[in-house]
Amino acid sequence: MTAGRRALGSYGENLAARWYEEHGYVLVSRNWRCREGEIDLVLTRARLLVFCEVKTRSSNAYGSPAAAVTPAKQARLRKLGMRWIDAHQMRPSTIRFDVACVIGRDVRVIESAF
Structure with missing residues (x-):
């Protein structure tokens, strides 16, 4: 990945994290990695756990x-979410998978995207 693409991705993650925080979420983890891949943002609000691409x-x-979040990517993110939960021994009452779309300074969050 080029430095420009990495910077654009980091910029988008910063904007998305800010959007969630402004809407009452707490950022728990950012760019969490394991063998199978990476989760961009992990957030909580009450007993809700959100994994965000x-x-x-x-x-x-x-x-x-x-x-760009294809069915194969969705399946991988679901698996990564379960790995994250196992690694952190967390038992949320609700789990949600979101997609945050960032274009310029505009952030659009698709809650329960898959």
Whole structure:
């Protein structure tokens, strides 16, 4: 990954994390990694645990950022979420998988995206 793409991704994650915090969520983990991959953001609000995939684009020229979260990526993120829960011995009452789409300074969160 080029430095420019890495910077764009980090920028999007910062904006998405701020959006969640402004909406009452607490950021628990960012860029959590294990053998199988990475989770961009892990957040909580009360007993709700949210795993968020952040997709950042400079424009919509190549389609919606959410379109990049394919069924295969969704399956991998579900598996990663279960790995995170096991690693942190957490038992939330509700788990949700979101996609945060960032274009420029605009953040759109799709709650329960999959």
